[in-house]
Amino acid sequence: MTSIDDLELTLTCAICLDVPNPDDAVETSCCHHLFCLSCIATVGTCPVCRKTDFQTVSAHFARRIIGGMVVQCPNDGCSEKVTRSNLTDHISNHCAYSLLRCPDPECKDVKCIRKEFLPHLIKEHEDFLMKNYNKLWEIDNITAEKPNRSSDDKANNRLFDDRLDGTLNKFGRHARLGSTGKFYCGGQLDGDQCSCCNKWCGPSNGCNCSGCMLLDVQKRQLPYGWFVNRDGAAIRCSEMEPTKFYCGRMVMENNPTTDGYCGPDNGEQCKACEILNKQRHSRYAQIWT
Numbered sequence: 001m002t003s004i005d006d007l008e009l010t011l012t013c014a015i016c017l018d019v020p021n022p023d024d025a026v027e028t029s030c031c032h033h034l035f036c037l038s039c040i041a042t043v044g045t046c047p048v049c050r051k052t053d054f055q056t057v058s059a060h061f062a063r064r065i066i067g068g069m070v071v072q073c074p075n076d077g078c079s080e081k082v083t084r085s086n087l088t089d090h091i092s093n094h095c096a097y098s099l100l101r102c103p104d105p106e107c108k109d110v111k112c113i114r115k116e117f118l119p120h121l122i123k124e125h126e127d128f129l130m131k132n133y134n135k136l137w138e139i140d141n142i143t144a145e146k147p148n149r150s151s152d153d154k155a156n157n158r159l160f161d162d163r164l165d166g167t168l169n170k171f172g173r174h175a176r177l178g179s180t181g182k183f184y185c186g187g188q189l190d191g192d193q194c195s196c197c198n199k200w201c202g203p204s205n206g207c208n209c210s211g212c213m214l215l216d217v218q219k220r221q222l223p224y225g226w227f228v229n230r231d232g233a234a235i236r237c238s239e240m241e242p243t244k245f246y247c248g249r250m251v252m253e254n255n256p257t258t259d260g261y262c263g264p265d266n267g268e269q270c271k272a273c274e275i276l277n278k279q280r281h282s283r284y285a286q287i288w289t
Contacts, residue, residue: 011066014047015039022067022085022195023271030054034062041254055257058274067195073097077113085195089206104128169211178204180232183212183219191283196230196275206230207275210284217287227284229272240266245273245280 011019013036020026020036027034031049037056045052067085072078075097082090091098096115104110104125112120121129169175173185184202189209193199201209207230208216216228226236233247246263251270253260262270269277276284 007065008069010034011062013039015043019066019069019084020062022063025059025062025066026056027059027062028054028056034059038254041256056255064195075099075113086198089198167215169209169215171209171211173211175212175215178202180205180230182208182228182230182232183215184208185212187211189283191279191285207279207283210286213284214287227276227280227287229270229276231270231272233272235273235276238263238265243277244269245277247273 013020016039024037026037028046030046030051033048046054069084070081073080073095075095078095078097097113099111100117102110169185173187175183175185178184186203187201189199189201197207229235235245235247238246248264249262250260252258258268
């Protein structure tokens with residue numbers, strides 16, 4: 001019987017001697033050993049079998065196993081245990097012991113753990129908070145008056161600020177633009193779940209529900225068949241490879257099997273396009289019908 005320790009040893013990168021991130025695990029074409037993409041991209045010879053004419057491919061099965069592994073949060077003081085696929089989201093958005101930097105230059109790079117950050121703001125910056133708190137809920141006067149909008153205004157969204165005004169998606173949930181430029185309503189995701197999701201639409205980044213994806217397409221006035229991936233990039237299927245989405249961005253510089261670009265017509269996909277490729281027939285199928 002294979003123990004947890006044996007499993008982790010099998011899934012260890014032979015270069016950094018650590019388990020790869022769920023979205024970074026690749027295997028070589030020569031000896032099929034597992035590596036972090038960021039590690040293997042820096043070497044010209046396979047560290048295991050010493051071959052130089054090798055390629056790397058995404059280790060999807062290993063990624064699923066790694067993503068489901070439960071680990072303890074590395075932040076000092078935190079005892080929470082989460083799956084590796086949710087670890088980044090936990091540290092960025094939920095962990096009470098994550099360090100946050102005060103944005104005030106006069107604080108000289110003061111950092112507080114999350115649970116102490118708000119008390120710091122109240123103690124040190126109360127006057128500033130009281131003078132500016134209303135801006136968090138401020139609505140542009142032009143939007144509030146809702147004047148008749150020309151087609152040019154609608155196309156450019158000059159009179160509609162979704163960060164403040166918001167809009168309803170097809171599920172009747174209030175949606176706003178997140179940090180990726182995509183719409184998020186904070187509701188539960190529909191369709192099949194994937195290893196990158198925490199089952200919720202946003203609230204500020206990541207995958208969104210089909211109702212908010214429809215808003216992404218409509219607000220950007222994208223042609224039929226286009227979507228917006230989790231990074232906020234507009235994507236389409238290539239005529240050369242009609243089953244694959246590509247965004248055409250140069251976001252794969254560390255992948256030695258590509259020229260650094262996702263597509264745009266064939267070849268490897270970036271992680272965000274690869275994820276949406278799996279979701280389009282489940283979560284987003286109705287947008288194409």
